[in-house]
Amino acid sequence: MQQADVAGDLEKVLVTEEQIAGRLAELAEQIAADYEGRDLLLVGVLKGAVMVMADLSRALRIHVDMDWMAVSSYGSGTKSSGVVRILKDLDRDISGRHVLVVEDIIDSGLTLSWLLANLRSRQPASLEVAALLRKPEAAKVDVDVRYVGFDIPEEFVVGYGLDYAEKYRNLPFVGTLAPHVYR
Ligand code: XMP
Numbered sequence: 001m002q003q004a005d006v007a008g009d010l011e012k013v014l015v016t017e018e019q020i021a022g023r024l025a026e027l028a029e030q031i032a033a034d035y036e037g038r039d040l041l042l043v044g045v046l047k048g049a050v051m052v053m054a055d056l057s058r059a060l061r062i063h064v065d066m067d068w069m070a071v072s073s074y075g076s077g078t079k080s081s082g083v084v085r086i087l088k089d090l091d092r093d094i095s096g097r098h099v100l101v102v103e104d105i106i107d108s109g110l111t112l113s114w115l116l117a118n119l120r121s122r123q124p125a126s127l128e129v130a131a132l133l134r135k136p137e138a139a140k141v142d143v144d145v146r147y148v149g150f151d152i153p154e155e156f157v158v159g160y161g162l163d164y165a166e167k168y169r170n171l172p173f174v175g176t177l178a179p180h181v182y183r
């Protein structure tokens with residue numbers, strides 16, 4: 001499928017490739033300063049966070065370790081319920097580590113809230129979150145997110161790791177889908 005065909009499925013671009021790169025560079029600078037002199041472990045949440053992890057980690061000017069988790073949250077349709085199952089756990093123990101969870105998007109916050117409680121029980125030295133996107137109007141639980149890329153409206157978005165039925169993850173930008181795609 002050509003890029004032009006994919007772009008035809010989109011209604012509008014919400015965050016451009018340039019905006020993402022610029023914002024990640026800013027966040028990376030902040031993170032590098034905050035974690036100076038400490039060993040940082042980035043924990044990416046599969047699959048959506050793959051792009052953010054790749055670009056954010058390369059923008060960082062400090063050594064980091066990386067690990068990955070995959071979780072599935074059950075709910076009706078596209079809404080998450082906060083009932084989470086671990087599909088792939090971390091490879092290593094995180095006790096005593098400085099952990100930064102890297103997320104693509106925070107919607108209701110239910111998945112992240114569960115994930116943070118789970119990780120906290122493993123006694124990391126510190127636990128923070130970096131998310132590229134956040135939908136403030138969709139929040140059902142209050143989650144403390146230290147690093148946020150962009151606050152966006154309560155719309156379903158795809159691209160830059162985010163999918164609709166596993167498609168559109170490879171778009172270099174974030175956008176909304178055209179209504180005809182849902183039909
Ligand atoms: P909650 O509601 O628990 O959901 O914060 C977080 C997870 O739901 C997915 N999600 C989305 N995926 N476009 C997507 O492609 C969206 O607009 C969207 N909103 C939520 C995503 O997996 C996220 O980690």
Ligand code: MG
Pocket residue numbers: 045046047048049104105
């Ligand atoms: Mg996700």
